[in-house]
Amino acid sequence: xxxxxxxxxxxxxxxxxxxxxxxxxSLVYGFTAMNYLLLPPILPAISxxxxxxxxTQSLILSLTAIGMFIGALSCxxxxxxxxxxxxxxxxxxMMTAFTGLSSFAWDALSxxxxxxxxxxxxxxxxxxxxxxxxxxxxxxSRGRFLGLIESAWAYGAVLAIIFPFYLIKGYGEFLxxxxxxxxxxxxxxxxxxxxxxxxxxxxxxxxKGMGDEAWxxxxxxxxxxxxxxxxxxxxxxxxxxxxSTLKEVWSPMYGRRTAMLWISWAVLVYxxxxxxxxLPTIAYVELTAAKELLTPLYFVLLVTLLQIPGYYSATFxxxxxxxxxxxxxxxxxxxxxxxxxxxxxxxxFFLFLMGVISFFNLGAWAGLYAYTPELYPTSIRxxxxxxxxxxxxxxxxxxPIITGYxxxxxxxxxxxxxxxxxxxxxxxxxxxxxGIETKGKVLEEISKPPPKEEETKI
Numbered sequence: 528x529x530x531x532x533x534x535x536x537x538x539x540x541x542x543x544x545x546x547x548x549x550x551x552x553s554l555v556y557g558f559t560a561m562n563y564l565l566l567p568p569i570l571p572a573i574s575x576x577x578x579x580x581x582x583t584q585s586l587i588l589s590l591t592a593i594g595m596f597i598g599a600l601s602c603x604x605x606x607x608x609x610x611x612x613x614x615x616x617x618x619x620x621m622m623t624a625f626t627g628l629s630s631f632a633w634d635a636l637s638x639x640x641x642x643x644x645x646x647x648x649x650x651x652x653x654x655x656x657x658x659x660x661x662x663x664x665x666x667x668s669r670g671r672f673l674g675l676i677e678s679a680w681a682y683g684a685v686l687a688i689i690f691p692f693y694l695i696k697g698y699g700e701f702l703x704x705x706x707x708x709x710x711x712x713x714x715x716x717x718x719x720x721x722x723x724x725x726x727x728x729x730x731x732x733x734x735k736g737m738g739d740e741a742w743x744x745x746x747x748x749x750x751x752x753x754x755x756x757x758x759x760x761x762x763x764x765x766x767x768x769x770x771s772t773l774k775e776v777w778s779p780m781y782g783r784r785t786a787m788l789w790i791s792w793a794v795l796v797y798x799x800x801x802x803x804x805x806l807p808t809i810a811y812v813e814l815t816a817a818k819e820l821l822t823p824l825y826f827v828l829l830v831t832l833l834q835i836p837g838y839y840s841a842t843f844x845x846x847x848x849x850x851x852x853x854x855x856x857x858x859x860x861x862x863x864x865x866x867x868x869x870x871x872x873x874x875x876f877f878l879f880l881m882g883v884i885s886f887f888n889l890g891a892w893a894g895l896y897a898y899t900p901e902l903y904p905t906s907i908r909x910x911x912x913x914x915x916x917x918x919x920x921x922x923x924x925x926x927p928i929i930t931g932y933x934x935x936x937x938x939x940x941x942x943x944x945x946x947x948x949x950x951x952x953x954x955x956x957x958x959x960x961x962g963i964e965t966k967g968k969v970l971e972e973i974s975k976p977p978p979k980e981e982e983t984k985i
Contacts, residue, residue, distance in 0.1 A: 532733050532741055537665050537969050547724050548663055549672055551717075552656035553679035555619065558714035559652045560683025562626040565711060566591070566642065567804045568691040568827065569704035573638070576701060583635055585931040588804055590639045592923035594646020595653075599920050602651025603913015607772065611659045611728045611909065612721070618655060619717055621648025626711030645711075650920050654899070654912045661900040662730040662908070666969045670850065673897035674842025681834035681889060684803075686710075688828045730905045730970075772907045776914060784902040785911070787961035791854070791895050792919030794954030798861070798947050799888055801926040806830065806881075809940065826878060833882040834889040841890035845897050849966040854894040854958045861887035862951030869944030888951075901965045904974040 566588070574584055598618065606614035625645035632638035656676050664672045690710045695703030732741035776785045810826045837857075844853050864883035903911035933943045965973050 532729055532738070533969070533971055536663060536729060539665065541665070541668060545664060545668075545672075548660050549675060551720060551725055552660045552672075552676040554717055554720075555615065555652065555656045555714075556676050557679035557683035557686075558717065559619075559622060559649055560680040561686045562622050562645065562683075562711045562714065563591075563595075563649045564684050564687035564803075565626065565690065565707055566629075567806070568688055569695070569707050572691075572695060572700035572704045576704075577635055579635060581931050581934075582928075585928045587635060587639050587642060589924045589928055591642040591646040591649075592800075592920055592926070594643040595650025595923060596646075596917050596920035598647035598650030598652070599654060599913050599917035600650075601647075601913075603654060603909045603911070603916070604772075605651075606655060606658060606909030606913065607907060611655065611662070611731055612725055614651065614909070615655045615659065615725070616718065616721060618648045618651035619714055619721075621645070622652050623648070623712060623714045627709055629711065630705045630708035650916065651913075654909075654916045657896050658900045658909050658912050659725070659728055661897075661970065662728045662905065666967055666972075667846065669901070669970075670845030670897045670966065671842055673900075674838065674845050674893040677893045677896035678835065678838030678842055680892065681831065681838055684831045684834060685828070688831055692825075692828065734905045772910045773914075775907055776903070776911050781903065781911070783961055784963065785915070787957060788895075788899055788902065788911075788915040789918040790957045790961075791954055792899075792915045793922040794858070794950050794957070795888070795892055795895055796919035796922045797926045797929075798865070798950055798954075799892070800923050801930040801943075802865075802884065802888075802947060804926070805930050805934070809934075829878060830881045830885050833885045837886035837888070837890040838893050840886075841893040845894060846966060849964045850894050850898045850901075851958060851962045851964050854891055854898065854962065855955045857887045857891035857894065858951050858955035858958065861891060862948045862955065865944045865951055866948035869941040869948070884947075891954075898962075898965065901968075901970060901973055902963075905970070 570584055570587075573579065579587075598621075602614050602618050605617065622645050625641050625648065629638060629641040629645065632641055657673050660672055660676060661669055691703065691707045694706045697703070698706060726744040726747070727740070729741045729744060732738070732744070775781065806827050841853050841857055861884055864880055864887060868877070868880040868884060899915050900908050900912045929946075930943055933946065934940060
């Protein structure tokens with residue numbers, strides 16, 4: 528019975544098992560965000576100790592992004608070749624170990640190397656929870672679950688600010704930034720939890736011809752008795768080929784989707800990281816005259832906290848109005864906030880408009896994170912999602928450099944944010960033209976050839 532297990536997964540009511548997956552996926556995503564974002568808040572302290580100029584700071588940030596590009600690309604392939612669970616474990620170990628070891632860096636070169644290696648794990652880890660959870664949660668709840676996982680980014684971002692805020696304040700800049708990096712070892716606690724609570728993906732196992740193992744997982748979690756229509760899973764054993772998979776993501780069936788995802792990931796990575804990697808430094812410079820009202824790190828913390836309602840507002844709209852309307856509207860509103868921010872003066876206008884950008888940019892991320900794994904079939908879901916994320920990480924290589932150059936060469940933030948506004952608007956137009964709606968559809972249904980008027984070859 529070819530679609531027996533898939534049918535079960537879609538008909539099963541939400542249970543304790545699903546919520547454990549949600550919690551674990553959120554922890555992975557949140558701690559990955561924390562480890563990635565530990566660097567920007569402490570970069571001013573590191574730069575002060577080592578006398579780093581803006582181009583050198585940009586280079587360190589971009590080498591992290593190069594590692595993330597490699598990680599997103601390679602670990603997506605590993606997820607399709609060896610399994611979602613193995614890929615998840617591998618990436619967590621890499622991003623955790625090398626983030627923690629960054630505490631022992633002694634100059635810009637050593638820090639760059641360690642951040643590059645950490646970046647491989649970080650880039651590989653970010654797509655994995657979405658791919659994994661999307662293959663277990665029924666269509667009617669999939670958007671909400673994936674949006675909630677993406678919202679964990681905000682909590683990781685808050686931790687990445689709180690740790691340096693207190694550690695630098697309590698131990699000084701020299702020791703504080705090193706202690707901050709040591710916090711990067713915390714996600715190692717996830718390893719035994721993953722081994723205990725996360726089985727391999729049912730869809731992955733069935734697709735790889737390991738139906739008996741998939742059935743055992745259903746029975747182990749007390750779900751097999753709910754199997755519709757009886758029967759047993761039918762084995763399939765397709766051979767995975769990197770070449771054929773890369774060709775398939777640009778086939779007539781998936782080419783339009785791939786184009787939309789690559790552009791959307793590039794847009795959101797450029798805007799988010801171009802803004803928020805530099806935000807502590809921007810706040811430090813732009814708020815110098817207003818430090819008695821609002822310290823730079825406190826400013827960044829307040830702006831980051833506004834990401835949380837942005838995530839949740841989008842998350843709970845995904846399964847009601849759909850992925851496409853959420854992405855288009857949130858990208859456009861983030862663009863409007865960026866346009867107005869470039870002309871703002873005064874600390875409170877800075878805070879309000881940066882809050883608008885933070886709210887809608889991160890809400891758009893919730894939509895994109897839910898959207899990405901839905902648009903590919905099980906056989907290439909890891910690779911397709913990893914490729915999309917890797918294109919975003921490729922953009923991340925240049926985002927800090929471009930942002931730093933525009934700011935450094937022009938001496939003002941207006942041009943920087945005009946560019947951010949234009950990029951947001953282009954992203955909204957791209958999704959409007961190329962996007963399809965996946966709300967309430969089973970993953971296998973989304974993978975079927977659509978009507979000609981809905982999706983055609985590029």
